[in-house]
Amino acid sequence: MPRALITGITGQDGLYLSELLLSKGYEVYGLIRGQNNPKFDLVRETVPGVQLVTGDLTDMSSLIRALEQAQPDEVYNLGAISFVAYSWENALLTSEVTGKGVLNLLEAVRLYAHDDLSKVRFYQASSSEMFGKVQEVPQRESTLLWPRSPYGVAKVFGHYMTINYRESYGMHASSGILFNHESPRRGPEFVTRKVSQAVARISLGLQEHITLGNLDAKRDWGFAGDYVEAMWRMLQQDDADDYVVATGETHSIRELLDVAFRRVGIDEWAHLVKQDPRFMRPAEVDLLIGDPAKAHEQLGWKPQVGFEQLVEMMVDHDVAEQRELARL
Template structure:
């Protein structure tokens, strides 16, 4: 009997937070995983180094290809070579505040990049299923709370506008060309692998560094903004589940709870026995030109159709991130002391 060939998945943005967790999940399911990375003079594969290093031990099949979503011909070439069963489009300029500083690049990567990928899949004629990473930021100035798959969009940043474009192009290619293309409207999802400029990781990094005497203060923007925060490891499972269904549909993925930035500050600093008010200062440069005040998702459809529910709680997420960043801060302290630098402590 001929052995069944493993499924092939192609992940754009594999070196990011979501890409690394998704690669872990798919490799655990026996997939052959291919990732697209941009050529750089420095290595940016830290989040997936453990997967690449362990592949000789576990037998996992993982391959990386140079490419960029803004290069449509390059996308066609990779697709034709890999012939993936599933494509997960996670690549993006994903920082909302930065999108105001680099709006044109954000649109090129997040909107036209998605268009290039969809068109490349259509042009190659491959029977590929595609997942598009949509965002709760598309709701922006929300029309209703909680937000569902039917809530109208009112984007409030160049990033969100680009994601709305990609959302509707994904729907259009599904309806016009009968492609299996779905949008996952994911609300905020965090982890110890989150980039350090994103608000949750910025807080846990700063708080643990303050605890170890490596930093004196944390400068923040709007503390009243409320978000629906979950764990990235939970959310990538929902991505996979969306591509396993008989019918392609769009889904909201969220916890159904909302917490303010200040609440996250309070939980993190209290875990370190610190009073956040003594160290946190507000700086106007971190405020957005147009704020999104409240995001709260209703994942009822995902729970019913996909059988998906989040496992990690808000406090559990904060605990996880503090634990990881505290270990990192302790290592930084040891290095600083070995170099003869004077380091204080908030113990």
């Protein structure tokens, strides 16, 4: 029975990846920070087969202890402070967790598996935010990185550190450069979930409008449940490498609003959406679109859920959830 350790187990990717690995017969361990973590029960209820171990990406000794407890064949580093807007408010903490945390975990794996580095395969969750001020369209593995947020900068550090450990120590360490991926499990601070929740509440008469920032920003949005399959496939390859994971399509916030409102029978939404400069980024990333050709060819991976299907899935989930909450 293969064993895996997942950091960031409480996030949407951690939950979907846990379900995938459990379905494949893995023994899955999830790293969680603190015994009183408010999401402890969420993990227990969603993926009861996962064994939780305590640890902190900023504390290498705790990571070594977690590795010794889990004895993993595969380590998936999904843990990060991942809300881009928050990274400007807390650039130092974002750098410590999202950037230096990768180094801490890589070094912990190296020390843990010092006698045979091939016994542990490592996955790093890199991000399309690393491309930032994009230097070519679409973005691929060789595209120059030009991050435009403290979060993006921290992800670049972790990305190159993963490459460095692969090249310096021969570690089987791969990075997935994942473009935006969403689901009903996405946090409500992210724009897709903010929209799906607000649209649900507006349709039920529980909310009057939604306030957003730049409606013209474009993203390559996919389904998180599809993307964790690509993570797993990377660690099944004979040789470690880096892969862009994306749909190859781009859609604007306006298109997101079109699909979401249409799902609840509202065709004209302009009067329901307000814009506020507070939700504008200090340095905007205007157009992200990935080229997933390498993942298609080498991993045999392709996304299964399209943009409209994804948005409708999220809206349907939030309509049901908000209706149930309104009854309580």
